[in-house]
Amino acid sequence: MAEQILRRYVRRVAKGAWWLATPWRIGERLDFLRQRAEAQARATEFALLVDAERMRRAARESGIPIPAVEPLDLFDDAAVCNAGGLPLEKILWPPVAPQDVTDRWSAARFLIDQWRKRSDLRSLYPLALEGNRHTDFGHWLQNEGAGELHLGEVALALTLDVLDAGMADRARQSLLANQMVAPVWPHGLTPAGMPRLFRWLMRHSAGEPGPRHEELWWLFLQAAQNPARELMLAYSFTPAWQELHPDGLTVIGREAFCAWFASEYGASGGWVDSSTWPDWENPALQIRTAYWARDTWRAAHPDALADEDRARALLDWLSSPAARLSDAARIWCARLDAGAVARELVRPGVNMIGHFCYASGLRVSAESMVEAMGRVGVSTSLRDVWTDAKDDPHHVDFRGMEVHDVTVLHTQPEPFFDEAYRRAHLFERHPRTYRIGYWYWEFDTIPDSWVDHAEKVDEVWTATEFVARGLRDRLSIPVRTLFPGVKLAPYTSRSKSYFGLREGVFTFLFTFHMMSVMERKNPKGLISAFKEAFGEADGAQLVLKTSFGDRHPAQMQELRDAAANANITIIDQVLSPDEVLSLMDACDAYVSLHRSEGLGLTMAEAMLMGKPVIATNFSGNVDFMDESNSLLVPYELVKLGKPIPPYDADLEWAEPSIGHAAQLMRRVYDNQAWAREVGARGKASAEANLSLEAAGRRIAGRLEEIRSLRRRATG
Template sequence: MLAKGLWWLMTPWLLPKRVRVRRANMEAAQAAAFRDAQTQHGLQLVRDSLARAAGSTETLNASGTDKLAELNRAAGGDAAFLSPWPRQDQAEIEDVWSAARWCIDLARLHPDFHGVLPRRVAGPGREGLQWTPEGEKALASLSPHAFSCVTELLENDPSSRARQVFLFQQELRSLVPHGLTPAGWPHLLPWFMRYGLAAGKLRVEEIWWLFLEAAQDPRRELMLAHAFTPAWQQTHPGGATVFGREKFVAWFAAEYAASGEWLNTATWPEWEEPASQIRTAYVATESWRTAHPNAFADASRASALVAWLASPASPLSEALRAWCAKFDPSILGAELAKPGVNVIGHFCYPSGLRVSVESLVTALGLNEVATSLRDIRTDAKDDPCHADFHGLESHDITVVHVQPEPLLDTAYERADLFERLPRPYRIGYWYWEFDSIPDSWVTHAQKVDEVWAATEFVARGLRERLSVPVRTLFPGVQLAPYARRGKSHFGLSEKPYTFLFVFHMMSVMERKNPLGLIRAFKSAFGEDEGVRLVLKTSFGDRHPEQFEVLKKAAVGGNIVLINEVYTPDNLLSLMDACDAYVSLHRSEGLGLTMAEAMLMGKPVIATNFSGNVDFMDESNSLPVSYKLVKLGQAIPPYDADLEWAEPSVEHAAQLMRRVYDDQDWARELGARAKESAETNLSLQSAGRKIRHRLEEIKAMRGKSQAE
């Protein structure tokens, strides 16, 4: 303490900064304490509501046209919900939110709101929104601009953010997992209006739309609740299938005092494809497995299972036997015997890991491998589509596409998925940026049966330490659909030749090395030249000190810094609008943005080290020379003794200069890069190799079970 006091006295010029930091820390602590208090108040509100309901015999049946009345009753007289705005006139529709108010008013004031609000159609091959004739008639009366506003509203799913707020509130969902069913409205709707609005920075229109959607199809809400409540999945593993939903619904009605026609399972649409339902029920039903062991080993065994289920010898009811008899055993058996895999990963978190897992799944689909998908809740800024990934662990192989740290131990919890026991064959898909892995990863590897890596660079480091098999299985790279936009769309002038680098502040700035890139760019070009460097990053607020260093380094020299979370569409559009791509990374597990730039036909300059050298060489890109150096200090999650590349600033400057000075040659290089990437990085090829490995695992497991 004495030494610290002396230091403060000897450095008075740092006092203003210390005061600002201390004030910021105090304000952050106060804000966190307030949020915690609000969270607890909200949970207590729900507990009190549940306690009152426990002593009441009143139920919400939400049958027929009573659903709106039940919603209004559930609001408990909340004026902000019941009378949220003056009636929206169609002539005053100017944007998506006035369009939302107009749609909601139509639903609220129509005798049967089913005739107005677009219905979400769920089921195999039928996902989407569908207007009824009454709704079509209302739409026809709109002006072209108003119609375009309504269309834009529906394309962006106005309920998605509110639903995501609910799904991300774990303690709340533990109290009211049924919150979006009629039985849960009285407990959840008041919470949304008093606490959810602020917690999710929502609009009242979003909450109205969510509950109208829930009221329109409570059967779908109950199936979604099952899909995201692990405790229900454990006790009723087949609850979402035709084989188990009757028993599940009977339990639900008794547990939550629910009633109404929406609980009549005879009227329910099918939630999943027939093959998926049979797989799920097979895992859940011991008598099936006893009668037909290893039923999906080949098409003949699977066909025999389907035929047995439809026969009087099966333990099924007459109605379920009739359901099974609708299908040709040979056709459905062939579908059941196809390779399949469960995939748990970052489907909503904007990152390279998301692009990787999406590529993996697309590659599998191109090779006719069935998939069951689950998203891992990661961050409040996740895209609001967690609910779209509701597959169960129905296949016998699971790929957990998440880093060992910090999320492997909580992957199932964050996916809202019951961890099937006995567990399927489990594969970890891991990325790393060094040739030596942390000691803790050896422990994590005990929870998987094998590990896949995208590149040989990653695989070598894993093989040195792990006893489980390690396979190099590239996920494939394909450009997602995106709109072509000019530089002006991103606030950039069109004329200057533009180099681009895209990185994520959460991915360790020292590793991405934007400061080295800035030095190289400033060395190569003067401020009076028609050339520019764009650094696109995100989450700068999470790393304020590093971001401040980056901002200061970028001052001058025609350097533009963008700190925003872009959609995949906008990110690819920005890359397309720029002229060349450059990465002076110190290490990469894969180098996804470099691969994407090559697929666009951009000349790419990049450090000649780590994962990107699997697809980059002097024939299709401009590799930058480097020397290996130790980190010298710990940079979490990396240890001080690890080695990475220190790319040559001088060589990088020369290459950027050459690209700018000879742009015709640079375009030719970009064309070669595109041709090379399309050949070597294709999803079709990647998926073929992955399918082959899945078939090997299936055969290996089938053999061991037979023995």
């Protein structure tokens, strides 16, 4: 023991001597100690709150009633200080005068101040913070409100922009994605959970990289406006609740869900009276949800969704005492337009779980498939797979349940496939749906781990035959080539100068994602071809548009070094989808010297725009590119030679001819009339072969095959 004390003493003396010898690092040391103390305090407080939640659950299991929770009055300064455990200046800002509204954040603070102190506004416009400038509150602001609040022209414009901005969205998404907080307080934005969640977020979650105080306040005030909506949203993103009450938001099951919630969390008030709730979904979706949630329904009407007659029989039964529904639910069923609901019940449909908020080709592919299916009458229920903090803050907008018999998991086997349901905040339906993986890959053979992932699905779809061949070689389940369809979304026409580019200069473009493996995208090869084709005095420029370069600093520096001393511009930022298409539109030709592509979406988009496209004559893009509609670059197959995660060293990809690519780029530049002809042929070909309608028909056809096969298997 004495020896341990001595060693500890010696270490402290040595550490003290080191700090005395390096006084310039005292600030760094103090920052470290402060951050450690804050982390310890945060962990301690969170442990206490978790203990309180554990005690609540233990009490419920013992049959002890949960006392009613006193709602937090967000409009009372003393109440919010008490709830937050902080002085007012740590929770709120000094009052913002109209003349102090000079940017987005001061405008948000001004509106929050007005909302908190003006009960008359809350009475007249009870849902103002959920809306935008086109609501009644927005119209009031633009008319008499501007004068009443003494807002100048600039201040008014800023406040209207804030109304449009979805000020609570980032805070809500941050909360949903917080794996520490969300499981403990799924009810945190309802009156039953708000006091504790308010305390935690005000003390520990505001500021970079999390949401700002203004965003948190907007979220809490928005939640307080409409607590019933918050409870429905909380259910939509709490798999444990969905498992307990799988039809908890339907007219059939919401009364039981509300009764359980009130007992479980000590909730009271009109917001837990489900008879006052609006319908969350249309009647057919509610019936579908309840059908899969209730064994008794499926036993009484096992083929209810097979055709309209059987669907009508189900609806008739639900309207009768035999179904044993509550009086309110039975009356609701009896009042339905049985013919219309029956037709909707048997309409083909797909549950789609995919990346709808992650800026990538995967999102474009998923969105295209959804629109393609919609154009041919296939219904879709959508769910977003959360990836990271840089996702668009609209995860909450994708809250469809597994209401259809088929689920497409539109996410790669790695890294998110096994946790797609968890990241979608969705309980896996029982009985299990028919599952399809929609996968992209860039080689003619797949990793061994993919074989294991394939055991969790019933078949795999992919966009091109290039990918399908590699999958079929390894998988025993069906593999289908179903192109997602491509269309150009509406976009704003913008000049080259908008993107910092020189006007009047022939511009080649290549867009890629740094997260998609730079070596495969091969922008350095493109730089070499451009430098071989053009000198600095030529009237040509190359634009490389990428994103997430901050996550790959060494590779970004390689790219900048390679591009030095040439007319090459590198744009490393996340642009909106509208801006990405605008940039492509502003440029004159598109070039991809990729080593391998699963699809080649940007090439298809450029063709649809009528741009001449130069591309490697290898992999997924050759499903829709040939010598008649584009300019293809020959290649040699080579081994990678070293592991480039996620790719193994023994895989093969293309090494495109730099010299041939340079010749094509030079020819496009020298003969621009001919280049426009190439672009026109490419556009005509893409419009004929890559349309959403054609893709939708192919998908609908396969869905009908699956439906028939399943009927025969169960019949």
